[in-house]
Amino acid sequence: MPQIEARFRVDWPGFTLALDERFPARGVTALFGHSGSGKTTLLRCIAGLERAAQGYLSVDGEVWQDAKTWVPTHRRPIGYVFQEASLFPHLTVLGNLRYGQRRSQPKGRAKEQGPETGQATFSLEQAIELLGIGHLLARRPAALSGGERQRVGMARALAVDPRMLLMDEPLAALDLKRKQEILPYLERLHDELDIPVIYVSHSPDEVARLADHILVMDAGRVLASGPLNETLSRLDLPIRLGEDAGVVLDGRVAERDARWHLLRVACCGASLWTRDTGAEIGAHVRLRILARDVSLTREPSHESSIQNTLPAKVLSLGDDSHPALRLVKLEVSGSTVLARVTRRSAELLGLEPEQSVYAQIKAVALL
Ligand SMILES: Nc1ncnc2c1ncn2[C@@H]1O[C@H](COP(=O)(O)OP(=O)(O)OP(=O)(O)O)[C@@H](O)[C@H]1O
Numbered sequence: 001m002p003q004i005e006a007r008f009r010v011d012w013p014g015f016t017l018a019l020d021e022r023f024p025a026r027g028v029t030a031l032f033g034h035s036g037s038g039k040t041t042l043l044r045c046i047a048g049l050e051r052a053a054q055g056y057l058s059v060d061g062e063v064w065q066d067a068k069t070w071v072p073t074h075r076r077p078i079g080y081v082f083q084e085a086s087l088f089p090h091l092t093v094l095g096n097l098r099y100g101q102r103r104s105q106p107k108g109r110a111k112e113q114g115p116e117t118g119q120a121t122f123s124l125e126q127a128i129e130l131l132g133i134g135h136l137l138a139r140r141p142a143a144l145s146g147g148e149r150q151r152v153g154m155a156r157a158l159a160v161d162p163r164m165l166l167m168d169e170p171l172a173a174l175d176l177k178r179k180q181e182i183l184p185y186l187e188r189l190h191d192e193l194d195i196p197v198i199y200v201s202h203s204p205d206e207v208a209r210l211a212d213h214i215l216v217m218d219a220g221r222v223l224a225s226g227p228l229n230e231t232l233s234r235l236d237l238p239i240r241l242g243e244d245a246g247v248v249l250d251g252r253v254a255e256r257d258a259r260w261h262l263l264r265v266a267c268c269g270a271s272l273w274t275r276d277t278g279a280e281i282g283a284h285v286r287l288r289i290l291a292r293d294v295s296l297t298r299e300p301s302h303e304s305s306i307q308n309t310l311p312a313k314v315l316s317l318g319d320d321s322h323p324a325l326r327l328v329k330l331e332v333s334g335s336t337v338l339a340r341v342t343r344r345s346a347e348l349l350g351l352e353p354e355q356s357v358y359a360q361i362k363a364v365a366l367l
Pocket of ligand 1: 012013015033034035036037038039040041042202
């Protein structure tokens with residue numbers, strides 16, 4: 001799989017960024033961490049906006065920075081989306097998009113981006129269509145809502161036909177309603193774009209909905225990195241999206257039960273019933289299953305109110321945030337799920353690795 005290899009050290013008074021990471025040059029990689037953990041600094045190093053004294057960066061085998069090489073920002077085939085899109089007020093939306101395109105066409109770029117990269121070129125029209133801004137092209141930025149402005153900012157980043165998209169908290173400046181409006185467009189980018197996206201966020205919801213891979217940052221270091229679900233289900237590190245331990249799984253809407261207002265989602269080789277959110281049959285969805293909503297039994301229970309009971313295998317047990325509790329890592333048809341049980345229940349059930357159990361999943365959230 002194509003990789004991004006990044007080694008940077010940046011020293012500032014009171015802050016050091018130090019990392020040595022490889023992550024996939026495909027899908028969405030979230031840089032996740034508290035404010036001040038160094039996410040933006042890392043993104044700026046990747047963009048070439050910050051020049052780490054010691055640095056190495058290669059993207060799919062192409063070196064952008066090492067002891068001898070420095071590809072300046074304007075020669076890097078990237079699209080950058082900031083927290084707030086700074087659009088030219090005197091230009092229309094279309095004018096802003098075209099201006100961005102012209103700025104990003106340094107001589108020889110077409111060659112750099114040649115067919116050997118295997119990437120289809122991305123046209124302005126496609127960017128406009130993908131972000132749903134066709135009806136806004138003649139407007140000036142002052143006549144756009146914050147959410148529309150951000151969509152134009154994203155289209156502008158895509159219109160330069162980048163080989164990588166860097167997004168720095170693109171929803172942070174928007175209120176909840178606008179965020180909800182834009183997230184579906186980001187999901188479309190995720191589903192339809194062939195290029196890697198590096199997405200800075202400290203929002204658990206955004207990460208759960210969008211990320212394939214995650215780099216968890218803390219005080220300038222990478223605390224953990226890996227595929228999203230693998231990282232969330234690590235028992236040695238309390239990596240949480242939000243307050244509670246849990247996993248995020250991909251699924252597809254398989255059936256609607258109109259009578260009971262339920263959806264059946266095919267996920268991890270099994271079926272899970274959840275509340276009907278109006279999602280279409282066949283739609284790709286993400287499911288969040290919190291450890292506290294999963295309980296374990298030795299035998300399948302036919303008289304439980306819980307609809308979702310799946311055969312599972314115990315992989316390992318770990319400590320939880322309170323000494324009375326344990327986290328149990330389970331395999332459910334090839335996917336990993338976490339369950340939280342009391343230490344006493346773990347003992348009574350005699351839980352141990354390799355054991356077959358049944359996971360009763362009380363609640364599944366469609367993201
Ligand atoms: N140019 C600079 N010179 C000195 N210190 C800086 C510089 N830029 C950022 N910092 C410091 O580096 C640290 C990391 O900042 P950074 O913006 O990368 O964090 P972040 O994780 O993106 O935070 P946030 O989520 O708040 O945007 C902070 O302590 C910040 O004050």
